[in-house]
Amino acid sequence: MQNITNPVLRGFNPDPSILRVGDDYFIATSTFEWFPGVQIHHSKDLVNWKLITRPLTRLSQLNMLGNPDSGGIWAPCLSWHDGLFYLIYTDVKLTSERFSVKEVYNYLVTAPDILGPWSEPIFMNSSGFDPSLFHDDDGRKWYLNMLWDFRGRDKYALFAGILLQEYDSAAKKLVGPIRKIFTGTPIGLTEGPHLYKRNGYYYLMTAEGGTEYEHAVTMARSKKIEGPYEVDPQNPMLTSYQKPSLALQKAGHASLVETQHGDWYLAHLCGRPLGAERRCILGRETALQKCIWTDDGWLRVEGGGNDPKVNVPAPNLPAYPFAAEPARDDFNAPELNIHFQMLRIPADSSWLSLTERPGFLRLYGRGPLNSLHYQSLVARRVQAFRCEAATCLEFAPDNFQQMAGLVAYYDTSLHYYLNVTADEGKGTYLTLLGCDLDQALFPLEQDIPLRGATRIFLKATFDNEQLQFAYAFKEGEWINIGPALDATKLSDDYGGLGFTGAFIGICAQDLSGQHKHADFDWFEYIEK
Incomplete structure (x- = not known):
C-alpha cells in the first residue's frame, strides 16, 4: 500500500x-x-x-x-x-x-x-x-x-x-x-x-x-x-x-x-x-x-x-504518478510554463513576449521591485529547502535606471536581486542588491564590470537557511558573488505581515519609462 x-x-x-x-x-x-x-x-x-x-x-x-x-x-x-x-x-x-x-x-x-x-x-x-x-x-x-x-x-x-x-x-x-x-x-x-x-x-x-x-x-x-x-x-x-x-x-x-x-x-x-x-x-x-x-x-x-x-x-486506489517535468524551460513554447506567475495583473504584449525573439523570453522594463502596480517580473515558487535556479540573460542597459536579472522575492519589501545595470562611470556591470523590510541592502563591496559582455549566466542556490548567488560568462563556470545571504528572511515569519512564500524569478526594470528590453534564453529550476 x-x-x-x-x-x-x-x-x-x-x-x-x-x-x-x-x-x-x-x-x-x-x-x-x-x-x-x-x-x-x-x-x-x-x-x-x-x-x-x-x-x-x-x-x-x-x-x-x-x-x-x-x-x-x-x-x-x-x-x-x-x-x-x-x-x-x-x-x-x-x-x-x-x-x-x-x-x-x-x-x-x-x-x-x-x-x-x-x-x-x-x-x-x-x-x-x-x-x-x-x-x-x-x-x-x-x-x-x-x-x-x-x-x-x-x-x-x-x-x-x-x-x-x-x-x-x-x-x-x-x-x-x-x-x-x-x-x-x-x-x-x-x-x-x-x-x-x-x-x-x-x-x-x-x-x-x-x-x-x-x-x-x-x-x-x-x-x-x-x-x-x-x-x-x-x-x-x-x-x-x-x-x-x-x-x-x-x-x-x-x-x-x-x-x-x-x-x-x-x-x-x-x-x-x-x-x-x-x-x-x-x-x-x-x-x-x-x-x-x-x-x-x-x-x-x-x-x-x-x-x-x-x-x-494512502487510500486503496490505483497509483497514478505524473511524469517528471523538465528542469529547464527554453522558452520555445507559445505560452509561459504553468509554474510561472506574475504580480497583480496578467502578462500582455506591452511587457512580455515569447515570439518577438523566438526561443527567448523578452521582458520590457517597467516599475521597480517595490511597486504595487506595474512590474515586469515572472517567477515561480521555491518548493524545496535545497534547490537552485539559473538563467541566461542578454541585456545592454544604457543607464542606471535600466536593470535586469535574477530575483529571490518574497514581496515588495523583502527581496534579493542579482542584476545587470550601467552608469556613466562604470559602464555595464553586475551588482547584488536587496531590500530588507523596505531598507536597501548593498551586499557587494565592489561591483563586477562586464567589459562589453552582453550575455551572462546568473544562479541562485538555496541551502536551507542560506542563499548564495553566482554568475558565469561561460555556462557552468560559476563564480560566487557576494556573501551567503539569509534565505529565511523571505518568509511570513520574518516580516510578520505576510502570507505567501519565497519565489525565484527573472525581471526587468526601466525607471526612465523607455521600456528597455531584456532577453532571457532559458530558466532552470532544480531541487537537490
Whole structure:
C-alpha cells in the first residue's frame, strides 16, 4: 500500500479546499497577489499531485493593480454540483495594520470543466473573508463567510463569527436573512468555514488561532443548518500548537473529502520552520491526514490524538504518478510554463513576449521591485529547502535606471536581486542588491564590470537557511558573488505581515519609462 508523504503540495500552497468528482481529486489554494489567481492541483490517488490550472486569468475576474502585499486571493472554496464547478474567492484590497477596517470583495465563478473556461464573476458580499459554498441535499445552496468587525478592540474581537445566507443560483445572488451561526471557541480568530452533512448532522469546520503557530481546526455540529452548533468536546481536532518537535507546524485551515470507498481525508495548511528563528521560507503548504468518525459522530485523526503526521496511509486506489517535468524551460513554447506567475495583473504584449525573439523570453522594463502596480517580473515558487535556479540573460542597459536579472522575492519589501545595470562611470556591470523590510541592502563591496559582455549566466542556490548567488560568462563556470545571504528572511515569519512564500524569478526594470528590453534564453529550476 502507498503512503502519503506530507506536505503533498510543497511551497506556498495555503488554505486548501479539497474536492472529489468521480475518481478525480482537486485542491484549490490561495495565491494572494500572484496572477493568475487560485492554484488547482489534480490527483487520482491522493499521493501524487500535479498543478493543472489557475482559473482567474482575466482582468474582469481579478484585477489586483495596487493591491497590497499579501492582499488579493484569500482562501478559495472549490465545489461541484450537477455537472458544474463552483469557485468562491476573496479579493482583499486593504490589509494595513494601521486600520482595523478591511476592504474585501467576494465573488463566484463557475465552469463545466475544471480547466475552464470559467465564467465572469458574480459579486457575493463584502462583510468578511474566507467565503465558501455548501450544496445541501435538498437542492438549496448556502453561502458562508467570517464576519470582520472593525469595532473590535483586539484581534480576537475583529473575528466576529460565521455568517450564513442562502444563494439563489437562478437569480445569481444571495437572498434571505443573514444569520450568524457560530461565534467560535475560546481559541478565537474564527475563520475558514466549511459545511458538511453526515448522518443528519450539519458539521461546521472552521480555522481558529490565527494562521501562525497557534493555528487549529475546530469542529462543531447541529441538526439544523442555522444552529445552534455544539463544539466537539475534544476540540481542536487538529493542531500543532505547543508541540515544537512536530515536523508540521501551523496546522489548521482545513477541508474534508470522502473517497470512493468511504475513507475520509483532511486537507490542511502547515509550515515547516527552519533554524532557531523558526521561519518557514517555503510558506504555508498543504498536507493530508487520514480521519475516522467515532461512534458518537465526531471526526478524529486516525491513530488518535490531534497531531499532524508526515506519513499517512494512502487510500486503496490505483497509483497514478505524473511524469517528471523538465528542469529547464527554453522558452520555445507559445505560452509561459504553468509554474510561472506574475504580480497583480496578467502578462500582455506591452511587457512580455515569447515570439518577438523566438526561443527567448523578452521582458520590457517597467516599475521597480517595490511597486504595487506595474512590474515586469515572472517567477515561480521555491518548493524545496535545497534547490537552485539559473538563467541566461542578454541585456545592454544604457543607464542606471535600466536593470535586469535574477530575483529571490518574497514581496515588495523583502527581496534579493542579482542584476545587470550601467552608469556613466562604470559602464555595464553586475551588482547584488536587496531590500530588507523596505531598507536597501548593498551586499557587494565592489561591483563586477562586464567589459562589453552582453550575455551572462546568473544562479541562485538555496541551502536551507542560506542563499548564495553566482554568475558565469561561460555556462557552468560559476563564480560566487557576494556573501551567503539569509534565505529565511523571505518568509511570513520574518516580516510578520505576510502570507505567501519565497519565489525565484527573472525581471526587468526601466525607471526612465523607455521600456528597455531584456532577453532571457532559458530558466532552470532544480531541487537537490
